Amino acid sequence: xxxxxxxGNWRSLGWIGMIAxxxxxxxxxxxxxxEPVDRLTGNNFYQSVADVxxxxxxxxxxxxxxxxxxxxxxxxxxxxxxxxxASPGANSYASRRVVEVLGRNDLLSAMDPSQPWEWYHYERVxxxxxxxxxxxxxxxxxxxxxxxIPGVSDTDKRRYLAEATFLRCFSYFWMVRLYGDxxxxxxxxxxxxxxxxxxxxVLNKCLEDLRPHKDGMPWTYDDPALKGARxxxxxxxxxxxxxxxxxxxxxxxxxxxxxxxAAALGTELIQSGAFRLYPLTEDGWATVMKGRSDESLFExxxxxxxxxxxxxxxxxxxxxxxxxxxFPRYNNQIAHCYYIDTYMxxxxxxxxxxxxxxxxxxxMLSNSGQFTAVKFGFNVFASGNEDRNPxxxxxxxxxxxxxxxxxxxxxGLSRDNEAIASLNLIRARAEATPYTGGxxxxxxxxxxxxxxxxxxxxxxxxxxLVRTQRIMNPAFARNPLNSDQYNRRAWTWPIxxxxxxxxxxxxxxxxxxxx
Numbered sequence: 001x002x003x004x005x006x007x008g009n010w011r012s013l014g015w016i017g018m019i020a021x022x023x024x025x026x027x028x029x030x031x032x033x034x035e036p037v038d039r040l041t042g043n044n045f046y047q048s049v050a051d052v053x054x055x056x057x058x059x060x061x062x063x064x065x066x067x068x069x070x071x072x073x074x075x076x077x078x079x080x081x082x083x084x085x086a087s088p089g090a091n092s093y094a095s096r097r098v099v100e101v102l103g104r105n106d107l108l109s110a111m112d113p114s115q116p117w118e119w120y121h122y123e124r125v126x127x128x129x130x131x132x133x134x135x136x137x138x139x140x141x142x143x144x145x146x147x148x149i150p151g152v153s154d155t156d157k158r159r160y161l162a163e164a165t166f167l168r169c170f171s172y173f174w175m176v177r178l179y180g181d182x183x184x185x186x187x188x189x190x191x192x193x194x195x196x197x198x199x200x201x202v203l204n205k206c207l208e209d210l211r212p213h214k215d216g217m218p219w220t221y222d223d224p225a226l227k228g229a230r231x232x233x234x235x236x237x238x239x240x241x242x243x244x245x246x247x248x249x250x251x252x253x254x255x256x257x258x259x260x261x262a263a264a265l266g267t268e269l270i271q272s273g274a275f276r277l278y279p280l281t282e283d284g285w286a287t288v289m290k291g292r293s294d295e296s297l298f299e300x301x302x303x304x305x306x307x308x309x310x311x312x313x314x315x316x317x318x319x320x321x322x323x324x325x326x327f328p329r330y331n332n333q334i335a336h337c338y339y340i341d342t343y344m345x346x347x348x349x350x351x352x353x354x355x356x357x358x359x360x361x362x363x364m365l366s367n368s369g370q371f372t373a374v375k376f377g378f379n380v381f382a383s384g385n386e387d388r389n390p391x392x393x394x395x396x397x398x399x400x401x402x403x404x405x406x407x408x409x410x411x412g413l414s415r416d417n418e419a420i421a422s423l424n425l426i427r428a429r430a431e432a433t434p435y436t437g438g439x440x441x442x443x444x445x446x447x448x449x450x451x452x453x454x455x456x457x458x459x460x461x462x463x464x465l466v467r468t469q470r471i472m473n474p475a476f477a478r479n480p481l482n483s484d485q486y487n488r489r490a491w492t493w494p495i496x497x498x499x500x501x502x503x504x505x506x507x508x509x510x511x512x513x514x515x
Contacts, residue, residue, distance in 0.1 A: 046144040049151050052160055055141055059167050060229075062134050064300045067394055069124045071313045075110075076125060076178065076493070077459030078316070079103050081471065082479030083343040087369030091331045095119065096319070099337050104479055105490060108512065120313065126496040128179065131171045136190070138168040143188035162213035166231040166239065169206040170298075173243055176202055177463050179509065180492045195505040200251045203243045207261075210236060219274035220294070228296030228393075234275060235298040237265045238397035241405045248412065249467035259412040266406025266422070275399040277429040280355050286378035291393025297402060300394040315389045316457045317376025322369065325377030327388055334369025341365040343478065347453050354432040356453060373457055395458055400426055404451045411444045423447055426454050448476070466491045485511070 045051055067073065078084070082103035086096035098117035101110045109115065111123040141164045145157050152160070168186070175182045181196040184205060217233040241262045248258035269275070276294045278284035287293045291301040302310055312318065319337040323329040344364045348357035357364060360375035379391040403422050410419035416439030423446070424434045430453075435446055448468060452461055465471035471491060474480050481490050494512035 046141070046149045048149070049156060052141070052145075052149060052152060052156075055137065056160065056163055056167075059134050059137055059164075060300070062130055062137070063167070063171065064394070066124075066130050067300060068309075068311045068314045070121050070311065071316075071319065072125065073314075073316045073394070073459040074099070074319060074457075075102055075120070075122060077462050078457060080105055080462045080491075081465055081477035083340050084319075084337050085340060085367075086337050087334050087371075090334050090336045090369050092336070096336045098122070099319070105481070107493060111494075123496070125178065126494045128175055128182070128495065128499065131175050132183075134171045135168050135185075136188070138164040138171075139186055139190075140188045142168075142186075158213075158216045162217045162236065163231045165210055165213050166236055169210045169243070170239055172202055172206050173239060173246070176246065177466075178493050179495055180489050183506070193503040193505050196507065200247050203247050207240060207243055210240060214240070219272055224292050227292045227294075228299045229292060229301040231298065234269065234272075234399075235397065237269050238297040238402050241265050241402055241409075242397070245405055245409065246463075246467050248409075249469065256413065259409040262405060262409035263413060263415070266402060266409060269399075269402055270406065270422070277400060277403075277425070280359050280430060282378060285359070285375075288398075289376065289390075289392045289395070290379050291395070295399045296393075296395065297397035297399060299396055302393050303391060310389070312387065312389070315376070315392060315394070316459070317373055317392065318389050320371065320373035320457070321377050321390070322372055325372065325374060325380055325390060327380075335371055335373075336369070338366065338368060338371035339364075340478070341367050347449065347456070352433050354430055354453070356430045356432070356456075360456070375457060398455075398458070400429070400454050401451075401458070401460065404447060404454060408444070408447045408451075411439070411447055414439070416440070416443055419443060419447065423450060426450060430454070462491075 046055070074084075079099050079102045084099045084103055086093055086099055090096055094116040096117075098110050098115075098120050101117070102122075107122070110117070110120070111126070112118070113123075142161060145152065145161050145164070149157075172182065172184065176199040181199050182202055183194050184197040184202045185194060186209070214233055214236045217231070217236060219233045221227045221230065221232060244258040244262040244265075248255040248262070251258070274294075275297065278288050278293065278295055288295050291299050291303075318326070320335050320339075321332070322335045323332045326332045341364075344361075348354050348364070356375075360373065362372040362374055363370035376392060377390050381388075381391050403425055407419045407422035410416075410422065419439075420435055420443065423443075427434050427450070435443075437443065437446060448464065448470065451464055455461070462471075465477055469486070470476035472480050472483060472486050488511040489509060490511045492509050492511070495506075495508045497508070500506045500508070
């Protein structure tokens with residue numbers, strides 16, 4: 001019999017819902033994984049560069065924990081607009097139908113433990129505790145770096161400050177897209193209970209916080225182990241662009257300012273020459289999806305070579321691959337899910353040249369489990385009866401994404417010729433017909449669809465629908481929200497009741513309380 005005590009400094013953050021003190025016993029097997037107290041608090045911990053490195057690595061790991069809780073990228077960023085269906089006859093068909101429930105925006109049913117899809121555990125999305133653990137860890141690290149840590153040079157200090165600030169701002173950005181308004185703080189030991197802040201204000205604070213760190217970071221890293229997997233100048237620019245473009249959708253009186261900053265950042269990124277678009281060949285695209293490539297701006301690198309523990313559900317491609325792209329053969333004869341043919345035909349119209357349609361998909365218009373998103377199937381290393389997905393990284397920001405945000409911002413500023421030039425960089429890589437249409441709304445809509453085509457399955461589509469308000473337009477979403485639902489933020493997720501523990505100032509998302 002062994003006793004383990006979990007002691008944390010989260011007493012000051014009871015309003016987040018953390019347990020300040022708990023004890024438990026276990027016998028014969030591990031019952032609870034306990035984070036070291038000093039890793040969270042910083043007390044007597046930061047004594048060397050190695051301590052800082054270990055703590056930064058832990059923050060990345062904590063964030064990936066949230067992506068690894070289930071089919072998260074698909075559930076939050078792709079299927080809520082209604083174009084995805086479970087494939088009749090697929091493995092665990094009744095459970096896979098959760099994609100259709102998500103597509104109707106029925107999140108409460110998707111989280112219902114009495115349903116056959118309960119093992120998707122979408123209730124975990126509603127719990128923001130892990131994000132606030134990352135934020136407080138970043139706050140403490142920033143505080144300790146400013147105090148001074150033995151062995152940390154001025155150069156290293158600037159880099160670590162930038163990296164910790166990036167992780168803090170990235171966590172806020174991610175939460176804003178999930179919950180709308182969130183609690184915002186940057187103190188290392190926040191004692192006062194705080195209410196939720198308006199999301200536009202939160203992102204404006206993050207923009208102000210992160211901008212000064214951009215120029216002090218390397219564009220990328222020569223060390224292949226760090227490229228894309230650690231924050232860089234490219235990562236910071238991508239996050240700054242995304243935060244500006246989100247606010248442009250909700251703070252319309254100031255949208256020109258957001259567009260101007262996003263456009264300038266995109267120009268800076270493109271002119272740097274630090275990143276490139278890989279050719280759409282088997283080797284080229286496999287390199288992109290494997291990770292650590294010159295196209296990656298920020299990713300959570302995962303590799304079968306390192307025995308990385310991905311949940312079976314967590315990769316997006318898990319639901320849209322079949323044998324021979326996914327093993328074992330006996331229960332993967334068809335893909336679990338498919339995109340409806342009307343949507344795919346809208347993405348890749350017949351008669352319009354686009355290599356992605358043939359290169360990234362098999363049976364694209366089948367309306368069945370024969371549909372295959374080969375885009376995610378180029379790194380297959382399993383064989384026989386191994387239950388494995390292809391060996392891909394979790395891509396968050398990619399160079400192509402930033403180029404298209406650049407085009408969108410330019411189009412928003414009516415700089416149509418420049419927008420078309422950026423747009424056609426992506427079209428050219430895809431060996432697609434160049435855009436030769438008009439400017440204005442026609443161009444802005446085409447850029448939106450180009451993001452859907454290029455970033456298929458990478459977790460951007462639903463958030464693009466929300467921030468551009470196209471989620472209310474049936475021309476862009478199969479199950480659109482009405483204006484009342486949008487204004488009441490039906491596009492958010494519910495917030496778990498535990499957020500109110502010890503903090504009566506927290507209000508939950510009203511739309512989901514009235515379902």
